[in-house]
Amino acid sequence: xxxxxxxxxxxxxxxxxxxxxxxxxxxxVAAPAALSLGLPAxxxxxxxxxxxIHYSHDAWDNLPPKDAVAILRKAGxxxxxxxxxxxxxxxxxxxxxxxLVVPSLRPYRRRSEVTTWARDDTVAAFLEERLAxxxxxxxxxxxxxxxxxxxxxxxxxxxxxxQHRLVLHAHSDADAIERLFRxxxxxxxxxxxxxxDRPDTVREMLKKHPRLWCDLAFRSEQGAxxxxxAEWRALFTEFPDRFMVGTDTFTPxxxxxxxxxxxxxxxxxxxxxxxLAERIAWRNGEALxxxxxPGPGK
Amino acid sequence: MNRRxxxxxxxxxxxxxxxxxxxxxxxxxxxxxxxxxxxxxGPWPPxxxxxxxxxxxxxxxxxxxxxxxxxxxxxxxPGTIACASCHLPPRSFTDGLPRAxxxxxxxxxxxxxxxxxxxxxxGWDGANDNLWAQSLRPLLDPREMGGxxxxxxxxVRADADLRERYRESFGAPPSAADEPVAVDVAKALAAYQExxxxxxxxxxxxxxxxxxxxxxxAARYPAxxxxxxxxxxxxxxxxxxxxxxxxxxxxxxxxxxPFFAGPGRVDAGRHEGVRRVRASRYNLxxxxxxxxxxxxxxxxxxVAAEHRNFGEFRVPSLRDVARTAPYMHNGSLATLxxxxxxxxxxxxxRLHADGxxxxxxxxxxxxxxxxxxxFLESLSASQANSSTSRSR
Numbered sequence: 001x002x003x004x005x006x007x008x009x010x011x012x013x014x015x016x017x018x019x020x021x022x023x024x025x026x027x028x029v030a031a032p033a034a035l036s037l038g039l040p041a042x043x044x045x046x047x048x049x050x051x052x053i054h055y056s057h058d059a060w061d062n063l064p065p066k067d068a069v070a071i072l073r074k075a076g077x078x079x080x081x082x083x084x085x086x087x088x089x090x091x092x093x094x095x096x097x098x099x100l101v102v103p104s105l106r107p108y109r110r111r112s113e114v115t116t117w118a119r120d121d122t123v124a125a126f127l128e129e130r131l132a133x134x135x136x137x138x139x140x141x142x143x144x145x146x147x148x149x150x151x152x153x154x155x156x157x158x159x160x161x162x163q164h165r166l167v168l169h170a171h172s173d174a175d176a177i178e179r180l181f182r183x184x185x186x187x188x189x190x191x192x193x194x195x196x197d198r199p200d201t202v203r204e205m206l207k208k209h210p211r212l213w214c215d216l217a218f219r220s221e222q223g224a225x226x227x228x229x230a231e232w233r234a235l236f237t238e239f240p241d242r243f244m245v246g247t248d249t250f251t252p253x254x255x256x257x258x259x260x261x262x263x264x265x266x267x268x269x270x271x272x273x274x275x276l277a278e279r280i281a282w283r284n285g286e287a288l289x290x291x292x293x294p295g296p297g298k
Numbered sequence: 299m300n301r302r303x304x305x306x307x308x309x310x311x312x313x314x315x316x317x318x319x320x321x322x323x324x325x326x327x328x329x330x331x332x333x334x335x336x337x338x339x340g341p342w343p344p345x346x347x348x349x350x351x352x353x354x355x356x357x358x359x360x361x362x363x364x365x366x367x368x369x370x371x372x373x374x375x376p377g378t379i380a381c382a383s384c385h386l387p388p389r390s391f392t393d394g395l396p397r398a399x400x401x402x403x404x405x406x407x408x409x410x411x412x413x414x415x416x417x418x419x420x421g422w423d424g425a426n427d428n429l430w431a432q433s434l435r436p437l438l439d440p441r442e443m444g445g446x447x448x449x450x451x452x453x454v455r456a457d458a459d460l461r462e463r464y465r466e467s468f469g470a471p472p473s474a475a476d477e478p479v480a481v482d483v484a485k486a487l488a489a490y491q492e493x494x495x496x497x498x499x500x501x502x503x504x505x506x507x508x509x510x511x512x513x514x515x516a517a518r519y520p521a522x523x524x525x526x527x528x529x530x531x532x533x534x535x536x537x538x539x540x541x542x543x544x545x546x547x548x549x550x551x552x553x554x555x556p557f558f559a560g561p562g563r564v565d566a567g568r569h570e571g572v573r574r575v576r577a578s579r580y581n582l583x584x585x586x587x588x589x590x591x592x593x594x595x596x597x598x599x600x601v602a603a604e605h606r607n608f609g610e611f612r613v614p615s616l617r618d619v620a621r622t623a624p625y626m627h628n629g630s631l632a633t634l635x636x637x638x639x640x641x642x643x644x645x646x647x648r649l650h651a652d653g654x655x656x657x658x659x660x661x662x663x664x665x666x667x668x669x670x671x672x673f674l675e676s677l678s679a680s681q682a683n684s685s686t687s688r689s690r
Contacts, residue, residue, distance in 0.1 A: 058647065062561065111647040143651055171651060196652050218650065220604035248605075250650050253557050256564045257608050 046269060046277065047078035048262045049285030051169075051190060052141065052217035052246025055082055055089035056111050059252035065096040071255055072100055075262040078282045081190075081246075081289065083141050083169065085111040087130055094134075098294035104138035104169055105130050107157060111250070118148045124156040131164055137292035140169025141192050149179035158183045167288060169215075173197075174205055181209055190288065193217055194243075199231045206239045213288055216280075217246030223268025233272070240276050244285040245269075328528065333508065335531040340505040342543050342617075343495060349415065351428050352485045353588040354467050355492060363463040364490025367483060370460075372453045373437055374401065375444035381436065381487065384408050390621040391494060396629025400442035405559040407629035410622045413615055415492035418548050418597060422611045422627045423571025427598045428587070429491060431580035434484035451479035481586045496617045497679035501527070504676075519676070526673025529666055534641070538656050545616035545677065550607065553640075553657060554648035555626050557609045567627065568610035572603035606650070620678040638662065638670045 055068060063071075072080055083104035084090040093101045107117045107127055117123050127139070139161045144154050149172065161168050162184045170180060171192040180189060194202045194214040206212055216222055222232040236243060247254065247261040269277035328336065346356070354360035367373065371380040384398050385391040391411035398408040406422050414420070420432035436442040437450050454460045455472050464479075465471045467486055472479045500519060504527075507515030530536045539547050550568035559565040575581055575598060582595035589595075611627040625631040631640060642662040649657055662670065 056647075062558070067562075114651060115646070193652065218605050218652065220602075220606070224602050224604075248650070251556075251609070251648055253564045253609055256562075257566075257569075257605075261605070 045076045046266050047282045048076055048265060049244055049282035050075075050077050050080040050246050050258070050262070051215040051244040051285050052192065052248045053080045053082045053258070054084055054106075054111075054141075054249050055093050055255075056085040056250075056252075057089065058111075059249070059255060060089060060092070062252060063255050065092045068093060068255060069097040069100065071258050072097070075259040077258075077262065079285065079289070081138060081169070081285070083138070085109065085113070087134075091134060102137045102289050102292050103135070104140055105134075105136045105166075106140060107142050107153075114143045117142065118144055118151050118153050120153060123153050124160075127157060127160055131160060135295070136164070136166055137289050138167035138169050138190065140167075140190070141171050142169070143171040144176050145173050146175045147179070149176035150183075154180075155183060158187065161187065165291070174201060177205060177209070177212065181211075187211060188288065189213070190215055190244075192246075193219060193248075199235045203235055203238065206242055213242050213244065213284065215244050215246040217248040223264065223271075226267040226271060228268055228271045236272060236276060236280060240279050241284055241287070243280045244282075244288075245280065328531075332528070332531045335537050336505055336527065337509055338542060339537070339545065340502055340509070340543055342498060342502045342505075344416070344543055349429065349488070349492065350589040350591075351582055351587045351594045352430050352488055354482075354485050354489050357467065357489060359463070360467040360486045360489040361493055362490075363460075363467050364486040364488065366460070366463060367487050368490055370453075372457075373443060373445060373450060373483075375446075375449060376401070379443055381433075381443075384442075385411050388621075390496070390618040392622045394623065396624050398442070400436070400439070401444045402441040404439075404441045405565050406627050407624065409612075409614065410618065411491050412494050412496045412618050413544060414494065416544055419550075419571070419575070419612070421571065423567050423574070424550060424612065425571040425574035426578065426580070427575050427582050428580075428594075429488040430481065430484040430586075431578060433487040433491065434481065434580060437480070437484070447476040447480040450483050451476040454479060454483060478586075481580065484580075499617070499679050500676040501673070520672065522669045522672035523676040524673075525666075526669035526671065526676075529662070529670050530673055534660055534662075534670065535656060536641075539613045540616050546613045548613070550610040550612055552606070552610045552649070554645050555611070555628070555630060555640075556648070557611075557627070559628070564609070565627070566608055569603050569605075569607040572601055572607060575601065616674060616677050618678050620675045634671050634674050635667060638667050638674075642667060 050072075053072075059068070077100065079100055079102050081102045081104050082090050082093050083106040084093075085106055085108040087105055087109075090101070090103045090105070094103050105127065107123045108114060109126065113120065113123075130136075139157060142154075142157065148154065158168065158180055160166075167188045167190055168180060169190045169192055170177060172180070172195065174195055174197060177189060177191060177195070181187060188211050189209070191205070191212055191214045194216060195205070196219070197205075202214060206214070222228060228236070245261075245265045247258050249255050249258065265281065269281050272280070349355035368381045368385075371377050371383070373380065379400050384393045384400065385408065386393055389410075393408045395408065397406060398404045409422065414429060417429075418427070420426040420429060421435070426432040426435060437445050438447070451472060454464050461471055464482065464486075468482050472482075500523065504516055504519035504524070507513075507518075530540075537545075539549075539551060541547050550571070557565045557567060578584065580586055582589070582598050583592065587595065614622075619625075620634060623633060625634070625637050631637050641657075642660045644657055644659040646659065660666075
């Protein structure tokens with residue numbers, strides 16, 4: 001679907017500005033990485049940047065970091081944004097595979113804090129302590145809806161993301177996304193699950209917010225049976241730089257779905273023009289997180 | 299106001315006339331929507347409908363043939379295990395084990411067979427879309443009966459009684475082609491299983507009394523079960539998934555039960571079931587469906603796996619549930635009380651924020667747990683009226 005030229009210019013220029021530092025780093029990091037990341041034998045497969053992985057407390061015992069990383073590599077992941085409840089899970093994976101793991105700081109010590117963190121005054125101190133100790137590319141995935149995004153704890157989270165130049169990975173409705181942008185218009189927000197919103201709502205949000213990206217985790221409708229429906233194809237075509245895939249390993253068992261999810265993603269991405277498929281598969285993730293470079297912690 | 303609505307009004311107001319008619323018995327108040335929800339769990343038994351995909355569905359000779367086959371261990375490869383070895387009539391055709399054990403251990407609890415004809419998808423994962431394909435599956439599974447199409451067909455050809463029963467059912471003796479004979483065996487097995495139905499229960503008596511405005515009849519339903527029913531259709535909202543006369547929506551959900559089947563091995567549940575039903579040669583889209591219109595195949599034509607299906611399992615019927623312990627796809631909960639406690643203390647860490655949105659810990663008191671268990675127990679027929687009864 002063609003889009004109005006004015007809109008295209010506005011979106012593209014805004015995004016170029018947002019990604020300027022990233023593009024410089026991309027030239028340094030991403031190109032050599034493609035040669036040296038030790039991609040599996042199936043490297044001929046489309047690489048995947050998985051934007052939505054959790055390695056939470058209940059997975060650590062039955063899936064040690066070496067085994068977890070082996071699954072990520074078997075799936076042909078180029079990189080994976082990992083956040084965990086608690087954060088020790090992410091740190092274990094970063095230590096095991098710094099080339100592969102893009103660490104994100106989740107404001108949960110246990111996953112059950114999904115519903116309580118926004119009103120928990122201890123969360124801010126937890127985030128500050130972690131940010132002082134380790135390096136991150138993002139804060140999230142956190143769950144916040146509607147007016148709760150303006151509570152003091154989420155506000156502090158947004159401020160910390162701004163201070164540390166971190167992407168916000170928000171599992172939110174459109175209202176909360178609007179509120180997060182009002183708190184920091186320069187924020188970069190990765191909208192988890194594209195808000196589980198309909199394509200027309202996602203389109204409006206992407207038009208309105210050039211610094212908004214979307215992951216497609218735990219959504220099936222954009223690629224059922226390996227075919228991209230017309231409304232999603234139009235959306236991907238209109239915003240080729242804003243989408244990325246993700247598995248969402250919200251229970252330990254779902255780690256054993258990562259490989260199949262990668263295959264499933266490749267199947268529906270093959271229904272798109274190759275250049276667009278590459279962007280959604282990995283280039284958009286690489287671009288958004290290009291500011292992250294593997295290296296020793298603080 | 300006619301008698302029916304007079305009776306309903308009395309219940310809604312929270313007063314039920316005692317069994318003697320002399321003393322009102324205090325009971326839970328049911329709102330009008332709750333009364334409608336209760337009535338939706340009946341009437342029972344439902345009317346008979348034959349299966350158009352099975353040309354011998356409802357045929358007496360085939361039912362008898364199927365019963366004979368159901369109890370014949372020769373259908374297993376070593377001749378030691380019959381269908382009835384795991385599907386025991388006194389246990390509503392389950393085996394009482396956490397996980398079934400045929401020729402080898404399996405990963406799943408044995409599902410009961412009573413009322414099985416009313417399902418749309420079969421098994422914990424819905425990997426079959428018809429009862430005859432579901433009946434063929436354990437015959438061929440190496441962990442269950444370990445046979446193959448040739449073995450099943452050979453057993454029927456080699457036995458004079460089975461051969462004659464086959465001819466009587468299908469109009470010709472078993473042919474030399476293994477696959478059609480084995481599928482016909484499965485269709486006879488299905489014809490028999492279609493007759494297995496649970497009888498009327500204390501709940502059904504209450505529900506029908508409620509429907510006809512029979513206050514005295516309704517008052518015979520024990521107070522704990524009545525309070526449990528109020529929780530079931532009220533605070534618990536159990537009837538959102540356990541709905542209708544069968545107390546199931548016939549679909550698949552993730553209720554927070556872990557689904558590791560062993561170290562590093564998961565039971566993918568419905569996700570794998572969708573893949574298998576679509577790939578099956580014995581599905582309703584395939585050559586063995588006796589419904590030439592293929593109207594029976596509409597759901598199969600459109601079913602597609604979604605990410606959420608990974609780790610989803612069947613919502614089982616609750617009829618005769620007191621006889622089918624242990625519970626859940628892997629038999630991990632030993633008693634009905636454990637099941638109710640599971641929902642009471644639901645581990646939200648196991649649930650996706652946008653997955654099963656209806657599921658929240660119910661935080662039931664011990665007394666409420668007792669009541670809900672009493673209600674569930676009232677969904678079982680008396681032993682004399684149990685699922686050994688034929689539905690036709």
